[in-house]
Amino acid sequence: MFSQLGLDPRxxxxxxxxxxxxxxxVQAAVMPVAMSGKDLLVMSETGSGKTLSFLLPLVQQLLTAEIPRTAGTLALIMAPTRELAKQLLKETKQMxxxxxxxxGIVSGGDDYKFQAAQLRKNPEILIATPGRLLEHFNRNLPAMDDLQVLVLDEADRMLDMGFHDDMVAIAxxxxxxxxTWLFSATxxxxxxxxxxxxxxxxxERISLSTGRQTQANILQQVILSDGQNHKQKAITQLLKTRDFEQALVFTNTRVQADHLCQYLRAQEIKTGAVHGDMTQDDRNKVMELMRKGHVKVLVATDVAARGIDIGGIELVINYDMARNGDDYTHRIGRTGRAGADGHAISFITPQEWNLKAGVERYxxxxxxxxxxxxxxxxxxxxxxxxASGKAAGPKKADKKAAQERAAKKKAKDSKVKVRDRDQKNIGKRRQPKDVPNIGDGFAPAKIARKLAPDSKEAD
Incomplete structure (x- = not known):
């Protein structure tokens, strides 16, 4: 019970x-340690409730601490994407x-001047994306000397997005x-x-999963495909025949996300897309349509899908297979949340077989x-x-034949080519370069003198 953790009645x-x-x-494991005043390094799966695990002790500290009225921002929560930042804002307001x-919130895609005005009001808690916050610091935002808690949410994703130097500069x-409390899925x-x-x-290091354990409540399956055309037809049939409320489809590129979204719409499937090339207003419109049920299938890239606040995603589809095990884990973590049953399906072409095998090993x-x-x-x-699932090598007989062919080729290449003109000259003595031929207008005496430079005439 939360009451046993000593939380404020509010x-x-x-x-x-x-x-x-x-x-x-994760909340039961993290909160007592966080409230004891230690730094944290936490690994927890997506959808495990980690937001409240840092939000509750953070607010508890601010409610009980003696803080001067002139103090600035007291807690900073950094997130990799504006979508996740907005989700954190919503949950923080509720608490x-x-x-x-x-x-307050500072993220890309919103008006800079409006954000600067909000920062001048010194909100006790600030939620920010690294790039936009550093931009404010580089202009005129004063240092946050009164800050008591720094939270790095989804630190692994911020690193993948190239924010390492920005985070260090902000710190x-x-x-x-x-x-400092650092949270990561791995x-x-x-x-x-x-x-x-x-x-x-x-x-204090708290690890609630190895980062390689799959969720037991998520059914994970693979559909083999001959190529892109076959993939398109198969996913259309899957979405039309499978019973689900909402589905999240992952692609590896923005271009592919738009293309697949348009294709599915042409097949009369209610589909929307979110990716990095879209404006924040366009993203918000798509997400609102999905929350209202007007969009049933959302096609997204990995970065855009981070922080998507949608409940009830029953099906995750990897239209393009994830590039590594961590990305795969993040993707399927969007379904089967809070102990509910989930379903993840990956389409695999011949070119993606090794990716699949690598994720399975991971x-x-x-x-x-x-x-x-x-x-x-x-x-x-x-x-x-x-039997292990790895591609078998060639048979021994095939290997031996290949070795014999290679040896014959090497022997053939090493032979000296014999030309006819060389055969004609066999046995003939080659003249030195500096000796003129007889018959070129030189007398024998001159030849003798040339060959005997120590003769009297030569002197």
Whole structure:
């Protein structure tokens, strides 16, 4: 129970207003440590309830601390995308509903002057994306010397987006006595440990998953495909025949997201798309249409999908296979949230088989291969597959034949080519270069003198 964690009654009231009564695993593990005053390094899966795990102790600290009225911003929450920042803003407002604390937001896509005006009001909690916040610091935003808590939400994704230097630069503008809580879906990311070493001091490490464990409540399947045309027809049939409320489809590029969205719309499937090339207003319109049920299928790229606040996604489709295990884990984490059953399907072409195999090895699992009736693929995986699932090498006889062919070719290439003109000259003595031929107008005596330079005439 949250009441047993010593939370302020105003926070308990805010939780009850959202019908939240029991803490999740990550909340129960993180909150006592966070409230003890330590730095944190937390690994938790997407959809595990990690937002409240840092939001509740953060607000609790601000409610109980003696803070001067002249103090500036006291807590900074950094997020990789504006979508996630807006989701955090929504959840923070719900938790502050019965308090006097204020929250502001700074992210790309919104009016800069309006944000600057909000910052001058010194909200106790600020939610920001790294790029836009650093822009404010580089112009005229004063250093946040009063800051007590820095939260890095989805730190691994911010690193993937190239925000390492921005985060370090921002940290230099913050109070030195602050606490730093770093949250990541995986701690195996090469840069997470480095960033934690730069920004935290003896952090408490809390790992609630290995980062390679798949969610047991998510059914994970694979549909083999011959190519893009076959993929398009198969996904159309899948979406038309499968019973679901909402589906999230992932592509690896913005161009592919737009193309697939237009194709599905032409097949009379209610589809929308979100990606980095869209304006914030356009993104907001698509998300609002989806929340109202006017869009049933959302096509998105990895970055754009981060922070999407949509409940009830029953089906995640990897139209393009994720490039690595971490991205795959992030994708399928959009379904099966809060213990609900989820379903993830990946379309695999011959070119994507190795990606699939790599993700399976990373997650230490094996995906079930299924087919759509009437849309079966001619491609059934590598021709020769060992029991372990790895492609088998050529037979020994084939190897021996290949070695013999290579040896013959090498012997043939090493032979000296014999020309007819060389055969004609066999046995003939070659004249020295500096000796003229007889018959070229030279007398024998002159030749003798040339060959005997120590003769008297030569002297």
């Amino acid at each position: 926070l308990i009231k805010a939780l009850e207003a959202q019908t939240i009564t029991e803490p999740t695993e 502050l509903k019965f308090t006097h604390l204020k929250v 230099a503008k913050l109070g030195t006595e602050r606490r 701690l195996s990311h090469a840069g997470v440990g480095t960033l934690a070493g730069q920004l935290t001091r003896e952090p 997650l230490n699992t094996r995906f079930e291969i299924i087919a759509i009736p009437g849309f079966e693929s001619r491609y059934n995986g590598p021709e020769k597959v060992k």
